[in-house]
Amino acid sequence: MATSRWTEELLAKARMEGDPYADGLAEKVMSGEEGVRRYNHLLELADTLLATPSLVLNRKSALRQHLEDFSPEALEYFEPDRVPDWVDEDKLAVAAQLWKDNSIAAIGVLYAYSLPCAYTYKDGVPTLYDTGKLAETRYIFQRIYETGIFADAVMDPDGIEIMEDFVPRTDGDEGSSRRTQPQRYMWGRGFLAARKVRFLHASIRCMLTMWRSREGKAPAGDHDPHAGASWKDGSGKPPITQKELALVLLTFGHLIPEGLERWGAVVSQEQKDAFLHLWRLVGHIMGINDDYTTDDWDEARALMEAILEKEAAPSPMGEKLTVALMSFLREYLPHLPAGLRDRIPAELIISQLGKLNPAYPPMILPASTYEGTRRLLPRIAFGALMLWVRIYYGVRDRIMGRIPLIGDTLLSTLHQAAEELVASWRGEFKRRPFDVSRRIEWKPGEKNPKLMTWRRRIFNNVAFAVLLLFLAVVGLLGAVVTAFAPVAASVPEWLLGGSVVSGVLAWIVMSWRLPRVFAKRPKAA
Numbered sequence: 455m456a457t458s459r460w461t462e463e464l465l466a467k468a469r470m471e472g473d474p475y476a477d478g479l480a481e482k483v484m485s486g487e488e489g490v491r492r493y494n495h496l497l498e499l500a501d502t503l504l505a506t507p508s509l510v511l512n513r514k515s516a517l518r519q520h521l522e523d524f525s526p527e528a529l530e531y532f533e534p535d536r537v538p539d540w541v542d543e544d545k546l547a548v549a550a551q552l553w554k555d556n557s558i559a560a561i562g563v564l565y566a567y568s569l570p571c572a573y574t575y576k577d578g579v580p581t582l583y584d585t586g587k588l589a590e591t592r593y594i595f596q597r598i599y600e601t602g603i604f605a606d607a608v609m610d611p612d613g614i615e616i617m618e619d620f621v622p623r624t625d626g627d628e629g630s631s632r633r634t635q636p637q638r639y640m641w642g643r644g645f646l647a648a649r650k651v652r653f654l655h656a657s658i659r660c661m662l663t664m665w666r667s668r669e670g671k672a673p674a675g676d677h678d679p680h681a682g683a684s685w686k687d688g689s690g691k692p693p694i695t696q697k698e699l700a701l702v703l704l705t706f707g708h709l710i711p712e713g714l715e716r717w718g719a720v721v722s723q724e725q726k727d728a729f730l731h732l733w734r735l736v737g738h739i740m741g742i743n744d745d746y747t748t749d750d751w752d753e754a755r756a757l758m759e760a761i762l763e764k765e766a767a768p769s770p771m772g773e774k775l776t777v778a779l780m781s782f783l784r785e786y787l788p789h790l791p792a793g794l795r796d797r798i799p800a801e802l803i804i805s806q807l808g809k810l811n812p813a814y815p816p817m818i819l820p821a822s823t824y825e826g827t828r829r830l831l832p833r834i835a836f837g838a839l840m841l842w843v844r845i846y847y848g849v850r851d852r853i854m855g856r857i858p859l860i861g862d863t864l865l866s867t868l869h870q871a872a873e874e875l876v877a878s879w880r881g882e883f884k885r886r887p888f889d890v891s892r893r894i895e896w897k898p899g900e901k902n903p904k905l906m907t908w909r910r911r912i913f914n915n916v917a918f919a920v921l922l923l924f925l926a927v928v929g930l931l932g933a934v935v936t937a938f939a940p941v942a943a944s945v946p947e948w949l950l951g952g953s954v955v956s957g958v959l960a961w962i963v964m965s966w967r968l969p970r971v972f973a974k975r976p977k978a979a
Contacts, residue, residue: 459753460760464745468697472659473652473741479527480656493657496524500532500646532649534617537638538744541735543616545749548728552721553609555865556714557872558916559843560609561602563713565783566799567806568705569601573775573818574807576767578698598782599879604647605706606876608736613644640739648739655694655740662693699737700746701761707733708754713806718844720851726751768817776803776818785906786913790835797832798839800824805840846920853927860957864923867964871912874972878905904976915968922960929953 483493502509502517509515521529553560572578607613618636707730715721731749738744748754780799787795800823804815816824826832854861933949 460757468746469695471696472692476652476656476741477659480660483528484660497650504643504646534639534641537640545728545731549732550611552725552729554869557869560710563710566802567713568709570803570807571705572702573772574766574814576769595782602876607647608644613642614640615642616640648736652740659693696743696746699742703737704754704758718847730754772818794835797827800827801836849924849927863964871916908976911971919960919963922956926953926957
């Protein structure tokens with residue numbers, strides 16, 4: 455498929471490109487026996503630098519001394535970078551607000567729509583699957599957690615900070631003072647998260663190509679599960695290409711707003727364009743060529759369709775990743791009868807991905823699972839769940855949003871719940887986010903039952919608060935309507951009283967109960 459911009463020639467070019475700048479840096483850092491250790495150590499220093507940037511000004515600080523052990527190129531990689539001229543800071547703020555107002559639902563869309571869509575890219579899946587043995591639950595859970603951590607970091611209102619450089623004031627010809635336009639720079643935890651992911655991709659390319667170029671195998675003692683992988687077919691195609699990255703970027707920037715809309719959220723075109731604009735900037739930070747990105751909504755859709763038309767296909771690895779992803783989603787659902795707890799994750803994927811293209815869900819779902827979701831009971835149960843979600847969004851956007859105290863408190867509570875959830879993922883596993891292992895395999899962690907129970911308590915309390923607010927609004931509306939209707943005077947009073955009680959209880963849950971649940975997060979094992 456070709457469009458006015460996304461020609462077959464352009465996409466064929468993107469399919470053969472990696473990231474020369476980051477690849478060269480990864481090769482320098484990772485060369486030698488201590489390479490992977492130095493890579494992980496550099497990421498650790500970047501975290502410390504973000505938390506306490508003033509330490510780098512002290513030449514005697516341990517942070518400064520450890521940083522000086524690396525090459526200037528490695529340090530420059532994590533320094534603030536110039537902001538592209540096309541970046542609109544107002545759009546970045548609009549996108550961050552959309553994420554903040556819908557963070558829990560957006561994380562759900564990420565796992566029900568964005569990742570499954572990426573799994574349909576047949577040639578891109580082997581890198582994900584083989585590199586991390588992701589079909590095993592303990593590995594994919596960590597990869598999924600890292601994806602959520604990354605998305606939250608770049609989407610947070612303070613995730614990517616735009617700073618203006620100092621410009622000295624100069625005197626004009628008539629003695630008036632003036633300043634030239636300052637240069638803009640970007641930094642922050644979102645910037646560093648995107649740079650880490652870029653470095654992770656480069657490290658994977660380094661391990662899969664540079665190490666194997668030495669007599670065709672990995673270093674002694676290293677596990678090599680990649681025999682026969684597509685990048686060894688003589689075509690010159692690198693692992694993790696620009697084309698694959700362009701698609702993955704769209705699964706965030708284009709599919710998350712679309713997925714929110716499908717669940718009932720009101721998302722304006724301005725918000726969609728702004729969300730895509732922010733992710734275009736994220737792609738720039740991650741080393742995706744600007745020729746393969748866009749912040750035009752229709753162009754983005756055309757690019758996604760052009761890529762998937764050529765690359766989407768069934769694959770055993772894509773199916774295994776999807777099965778593991780459904781296992782992850784199932785962990786967050788309550789115990790339900792008749793196997794519904796096993797069916798709903800598949801229904802979530804089908805309801806989102808199937809609307810993009812009905813042929814995609816059967817590509818990545820096991821046949822028995824897909825057929826099971828077509829039965830009457832799972833469809834009724836899932837339909838009831840989606841109806842409740844749409845009612846929530848309808849009440850929130852059209853009623854609660856018009857009452858600042860209620861609407862702001864609800865959105866703030868939901869966002870804090872999402873932040874607590876993401877924070878709990880950071881310590882879930884032994885391996886630091888975005889680190890790599892010397893043996894290519896990931897070091898697994900063990901699931902913490904107490905932490906999972908705590909997460910469910912958050913969701914249960916949030917659901918209870920939302921239900922109470924819903925009842926309060928319905929009661930209030932009922933009281934207003936019946937107050938002007940020819941019915942007994944006691945009816946409006948009863949409805950109004952019930953509305954007040956529900957509203958007070960909701961306030962107690964959000965303002966008192968949930969903060970205490972947040973504070974009792976179990977420590978990771």
